[in-house]
Amino acid sequence: MNHETLQEWLVYIDRLHSHAIDLGLQRVRAVYEGMTPLSCPVITVGGTNGKGSTSAILESFYRAAGYRTGAYFSPHLIRYNERVRVNAEEVTDEALCQAFAAVEEARDATPLTYFEFGTLAALWLFAQTGVEVAILEVGLGGRLDAVNIVDADVAVVVSVGTDHKDWLGPDRETIGREKAGIFRAGRPAIIGFDVSESVAREAHRMNARAVIARRDFHYEESPWAWRFLSAARAWDLPYPALRGRYQLANASCALAAAEALPGLTLTAQDVRAGLQAVRLAGRFQTLPGPGPRVVLDVAHNAEAAHTLALTLNEQRVAGRTLAVVGMFKDKPIIEVFEALRGSFDGWFLASLDDPRGADAVFLEAALRTAGVTPDGLYDDPVEAYTAALGCARDDDRVVVFGSFKTVGAILALMQDRRGGGGGGRVV
Incomplete structure (x- = not known):
């Protein structure tokens, strides 16, 4: 069955499987075996937080070095096209439709989830466009995530937290073992700075070549630059274009992964250029313009x-x-609010129009449990954002957070005001 537009395809693949999440590799691997496989080096990046930034930094390194890159991200903020980038550019609607048609032909009657279908489409696109390196961000967990059908030449676990307990396990140790499932015997396994001990143990059990933060690589900060250090090099580097000191840990993991990947050379100049050029929306992203x-x-x-x-x-x-703030009900909302209660002078709570979305009244109860009284409850993120801007002075700051859907709503608003749109450039 073929569809004429990307939107038609997205509606179709969303309804194809009875469950949004169905962890396991048997179905998706069977379909992939009937498709054109990737023949380039692959870096797979997992973790609770930081995997998107680390993937984007790797993509930027290799683009700066002149390699043809493919990068797969999830979820998206505004357009599905954000998930699949070739040479750091979102692929077109037409390219995605061709990829979805290829997956549909290969799957026969095999049921696939939305994420599985999209992952196969991205892999097909990378194979068809002849990328020289593919960077794949894990969606959920690692061991049973659709991305794990590909044997990574280098695998990275950036961090381990306690998100998705219903799917991955009750504690960091169990979740860490699941995330370590992307490692392969005899191949480099990069283990980040905020990772449970279970990840290193699992790497050892699998006979992967563990490269561990603070033992095998680390970084040092200074006011205007930072230094990456490993057994092979000590590089003085500019801060990444992605804001926040925490991005140095992500950049260090990316450098350790690039250092471990055979066959593709990066110079210090490539790394510096890549750090300055990297882009990924929604990671402490500051919008341009006057006012707050x-x-x-x-x-x-x-x-x-x-x-x-x-x-x-x-x-x-x-x-x-x-x-x-707008959040999903299945997130640790009270813990999030407790972590941030001293960071804000006012709170504007937004309902999310999504089956998983928490309404503003639900958020209010959680915020009061955390010891804070909200300033207002609103029907959606745009309404809450407009209210916050309406009472903000020029020297104030408005921070939108809580989910990709919340941030995406404000990015879409900004795009509409600029008259933007479109679905990526031609591959």
């Missing part, structure tokens, strides 16, 4: 909330800091 400073951050779990609180404290403003 607006920051967008997809932080939606306790670990990310603590990081956001630290970054807000490091980057102070003269005036107040106001929160615009």
Whole structure:
């Protein structure tokens, strides 16, 4: 069955499987075996937080070096096209439709989830466009995630937190073992700075070549630059274009992965250029323009909330800091609010129009449990954002956070005001 538009395809694949999540590799691997496989080096990046940033940094390194790159991200903020980039550009609607048609032909009657279908489409596109390196961000967990049908030449676990307990396990140790499932015997396994011991143990059990933060690589900060250190090199580097000191840990993991990948050379000049060129929306992203400073951050779990609180404290403003927040009900909302209650002078709570979305009344109860009284309850993120801007002064800061859907709503609003649109450039 073929469809004429990307939207028609997205509606179709969303309804194809009876469950949004169905962890396991048997079905998706069977379909992939009937498709054109990737023949280039692959870096797979997993973790609770930081995997999107680390993937984007790797993509930027290899683009700066002149390699043809493919990068797969999830979820998207505004357009599905954001998930699949070739040479750091979103692929077109037409290219995605061709890829979905190829998956549909290969799958026969095999049921696939939305994420599985999209993952196969991305892999097909990368194979068809002849990318020289593919960077694949894990969707959920690792061991049973659709991305794991590909045997990564280098695998990275950036961090381990306690998100998705219903799917991955009750604690960091169990979740860490699931995330370590992307490692392969005899191949480099990069283990990040905020990772449970279970990840290193699992790497050892699998006979992967563990490369461990603080033991095999680390970084040092200074006011205007930072230094990456490993057994092979010590590089003085500019800060990444992605804001926040925490991005140095992500950049270090990316460098350790690039250092471990055979066959593709990066110079110090490539790395410096890549750090300055990297882009990924919604990661402490500051919008341009006069008036109150607006920051967008997809932080939606306790670990990310603590990081956001630290970054807000490091980057102070003269005036107040106001929160615009919308979240999913299955997130640790009270823990997030407790982590951030000292960071904001006002709270504007938004309902999310999604089956998983929490309404503003639900958020209010959680915020009061955390010891804070909200300033207003609103039907959606745009309404809450507009209200926050309406009472903000020029020296204030408005921070939108809580989910990709919340941040995406404000990015879409900004795009509409600029008259933007479209679905990516031609591959």
